[in-house]
């Protein structure tokens with residue numbers, strides 16, 4: 001009798017989970033999100049910071065629940081943290097660009113910028129400004145979303161532990177241990193040492209600027225930043 005009850009509960013639980021999944025899949029389809037949204041969103045958020053979140057909502061704080069790669073990858077802590085951290089730029093230089101370059105170069109060899117040990121100085125600079133370029137590109141996409149994502153859709157998108165987004169951020173963190181993944185395509189990346197290598201890098205860095213990826217990322221960012 002007990003056994004039968006347990007089996008019934010088990011069957012119900014499995015069906016419940018599938019139903020929840022199917023409902024979210026339907027929400028994603030209705031909102032024209034792509035099958036790669038785990039990857040397009042994870043790429044967009046893996047190195048997000050509070051100043052970048054302020055592009056989407058000036059009230060953003062570290063209380064944001066967005067999974068990112070831990071900036072400190074050589075410690076014993078988790079490789080992914082469940083928030084986008086603040087980023088304070090050093091004083092001295094006048095503008096954002098030079099302050100950011102100052103910050104990146106002042107951390108070379110210390111591995112405290114969330115990229116792991118394998119990136120050269122110029123690769124770190126290209127990565128940082130590429131991400132800011134993408135976030136700036138996404139700002140008008142978020143603004144012009146029409147219709148705005150529903151509460152149901154947002155609940156599905158923000159459930160990163162179930163919808164595969166957290167797992168894809170984890171993938172990025174894991175691959176920083178062995179290389180310089182600039183896409184999640186899992187293919188060899190040449191060191192950025194000359195114009196030919198830059199050709200490859202430029203093409204790969206532009207990989208998530210297509211309309212589909214931008215729509216996935218903008219929809220997630222709307223949901224993640226609307227309630228600050």
Ligand SMILES: *[C@@H]1O[C@H](CO)[C@@H](O)[C@H](O)[C@H]1NC(C)=O
Pocket residue numbers: 035036038039164167168171184
């Ligand atoms: C993203 O989702 C697809 C389809 O569900 C899956 O095959 C792929 O492994 C996921 N990618 C990562 C990096 O988690």
